Amino acid sequence: MSISIAQSLEPAITADEFKAAFRNHPGGVAVITADAGNGPVGLTATSVISASAEPAILAFSVSEFSSSTPTILSADTVVVHLLSAEQVDIAKLCATSGIDRFADTSLWSRLETGEPYFVQAQAWIRGRIINSMAAGGSSIVAVEALQASPALSGDAAPGDPLVYHNRRWHALGDASQI
Numbered sequence: 001m002s003i004s005i006a007q008s009l010e011p012a013i014t015a016d017e018f019k020a021a022f023r024n025h026p027g028g029v030a031v032i033t034a035d036a037g038n039g040p041v042g043l044t045a046t047s048v049i050s051a052s053a054e055p056a057i058l059a060f061s062v063s064e065f066s067s068s069t070p071t072i073l074s075a076d077t078v079v080v081h082l083l084s085a086e087q088v089d090i091a092k093l094c095a096t097s098g099i100d101r102f103a104d105t106s107l108w109s110r111l112e113t114g115e116p117y118f119v120q121a122q123a124w125i126r127g128r129i130i131n132s133m134a135a136g137g138s139s140i141v142a143v144e145a146l147q148a149s150p151a152l153s154g155d156a157a158p159g160d161p162l163v164y165h166n167r168r169w170h171a172l173g174d175a176s177q178i
Helices: 015-023 069-074 085-095
Strands: 030-034 041-045 049-052 057-063 077-082 108-110 116-118 123-135 138-148 162-165 168-171
Touching (some): 030 069, 030 085, 077 116
Antiparallel strands (some): 030 041, 030 077, 057 138, 077 123, 108 116, 162 168
16 A cells, blocks of 8 residues: 555655664765757765666656756666765766856767767766656656666776765765674
């Protein structure tokens, strides 16, 4: 039996309580870019997950309040950049509202298939949107992976992953291992 949000018998926690709970849950930082024909958009997300290895499917959520959301939801394909700590500037750029995230053309280019991507990203995955669903004030987007950056198949040493925790950026490195 499934229960919709409106049918739930238990009181929901407040948005502030929910945010406080997740503030202490670190998330890997990614940037999602797309272009549905009206110019490139990008946003920073900590919601990217691997959903399936075979077939290769990932998912992420986008807020209805993000100016990039309409373009991402109408695009056929997206590029998901998995950032290292050295790319914190890209994460900050795509997390900043009210700016042209693609004004500095030295930071980005287009793949042969046309999608915008940040050339300095540690790794990226290009994928086709296969499904999306409304989830409160957000949408959850499922993406079938079509192509991975060459760095993912080579012997290049990965940088320390970029992590977001308690409203701050962190590098996850050997010193954090327990």
